[in-house]
Amino acid sequence: MKQGGNTTSRLYGYTFDECGNYIINEPEADAVRLIFKLYLEGKTMKEIITELKIKGYKSATGKDTFPLNSLKDILTNEKYAGDMLLQKTTVIDVGSRRSKKNLTKPKYYVSNNHEPIIKKEDFLKVQEIRKERDRKYNKNHNVSKNHKYHNYIYSDIAKRFYRTKINHRNTKYEVKLLEMLDSNGNRILEAKNIYYKQVDKAIEEATKALIKDLRYLKDTFNQELxxxxxxxxxxxxxxxxxxxxxxxxxxxxTVKVSSIDAGLKDNLKSKLNEDLAIANADLIKLKYLKLMRYDYEKNVPILIKKLRDLSNIEDVCFKDIFKFVIAKSRENLILCIHLSNRNIADVNLDEEIDNESLYRGSFLYKQSRVLLDTVWSIIVL
Known part of the structure; x- marks a missing residue:
């Protein structure tokens, strides 16, 4: 299905008429509005569930307590903002009602498909808050300082990510570096080792360049776009x-009002309607591509705010600024800012490597007897 309409048999906050049109169910919609309001106020999921129970709202299955997963589904469902993402799931087998997450087929985003329950800007704010909460959780629980660049530096030579290696661990001679291994764990010698402190320096200089140009950053990104x-x-x-x-x-x-043979008219109408459906589907794909790949409107202000809020260069959470680093060689590092609306998993770094560089710089990095004339640049994904 590639056009708007209803593909959902049940959605909390809505009912559907015989044509599949969305009709707001006000009692349930009030609960949805409260969920978004409380989340925007900074309430935890547990606090929201408690508040819903106190106010007497029931879940979609009539339970007094909302399941945590139901709350998460509501907060991430674009339909409450009046939009629709089509083909999020795909049928497992013909004739079966079972489905799974769609990871292969194209998805289509239809804006303003039906009457919203919440404002679109509130929905987008919630998504940003969710990302920030996830980032803080991951930072506190899952990220090891010893492995912060593990699977973060992509080698243009080996077409895979560098792995962390620590030499002379727990001694005063300890050195953290990145090495390239093949699928059998053997070194790929053509992709030379990169040093952690070398990447630290590149990220520091690149971040300073962005902060220095903060006043003109939006214009720079718009020109690149x-x-x-x-x-x-x-x-x-x-x-x-x-x-x-x-x-x-x-x-x-013209065909509809013509006086040609009825059978011929029906054939022509059928063919034209078929061509029209194909052209409409093509237009949806193109507009979706423009929205996903060539629209920085939402993400540029977020990046600028993160840079403006940095009181100290030491405070930078590098993955908030640079999603990946591409190593054309160990002395040529490309820092990637993700501003498009694409899922990062859909970005092909091999296709992005020749993107226009917005900022460039260089520095000498010395490690023991090795002196590396390192060049860094910034591109946008």
């Missing part, structure tokens, strides 16, 4: 597809 869109010919493709749709609609109108 405009160049990307121009090079992609995406706007031209959208315009051409829109023209095709309009021409097909005009042809369809």
């Amino acid at each position: 405009n160049n990307k869109i121009k090079d992609s010919n995406l706007l031209l493709q959208i315009e051409n597809t829109t023209n095709i749709i309009n021409n097909l609609k005009d042809e369809l109108k």
Whole structure:
């Protein structure tokens, strides 16, 4: 399914008419609004569940206490903001009602598909708060300082991520570095070792460059985005597809009022409707691509705020600023800022490596008898 409409048999806060149109169920919608309001106020999930119970709201299954997973589903469901992400799941086998998470087929985002229960800006704020909470949890529980760059530096030579290695562990000569191993655990000698402190220095210098240019950062990103869109010919493709749709609609109108043979008319209408459906699907794909790949509107202000809030360069959580580092060689490091709306898992680093560099710099890094003339640059994913 590639057009808007209802693909859900049951959704807390809504009912559906015989045509599948969304109708707000006000008693349940009040609970949804309260859930988002409390979350935006900084309440924990446990506190929200307690508040819902005190106010007498029941879950979708009629329980007095909302399950934690139900709360998470509500807070992450774009339908409450009036939008729809199509093909989130896929059927396991024909004739079965069982489904699984869709990891292979394209997904389509339909904006303003139906009447929202909450404001879109509130939905987006909640998603940012969720990400921030997850980041803090991961920072406190899962991230080891000894392995912070593990699976973070991508080698353009080996086409895989570097692994952490610690030489002379727990001695005054300890050195943390990154080495490249193949699937059998053997060294890939062409991808030379990179030192942790070398990456630290690159991230520090790159972050300082962004902070120094903070006043003009939005303009810099917008210019880079405009160049990307121009090079992609995406706007031209959208315009051409829109023209095709309009021409097909005009042809369809002409055929409908024509006096040609009824059988021929039906065949022509069927063919034109089929072509129109294909063109509409193509237009949805192109607009979705533009939204996912060529729209920084939401993420640029978030990045600028993170940079502005840094009181000390030591406070930087590097993965909040640079999602990955691509090593063209051990002396050429590309720091990647993720500003598009794409899921990071959908980003192909091999395709992004030649993106325009927004900032560049260099420094000498010395480790024992090794002197590395290191060049760093910043690109946007």
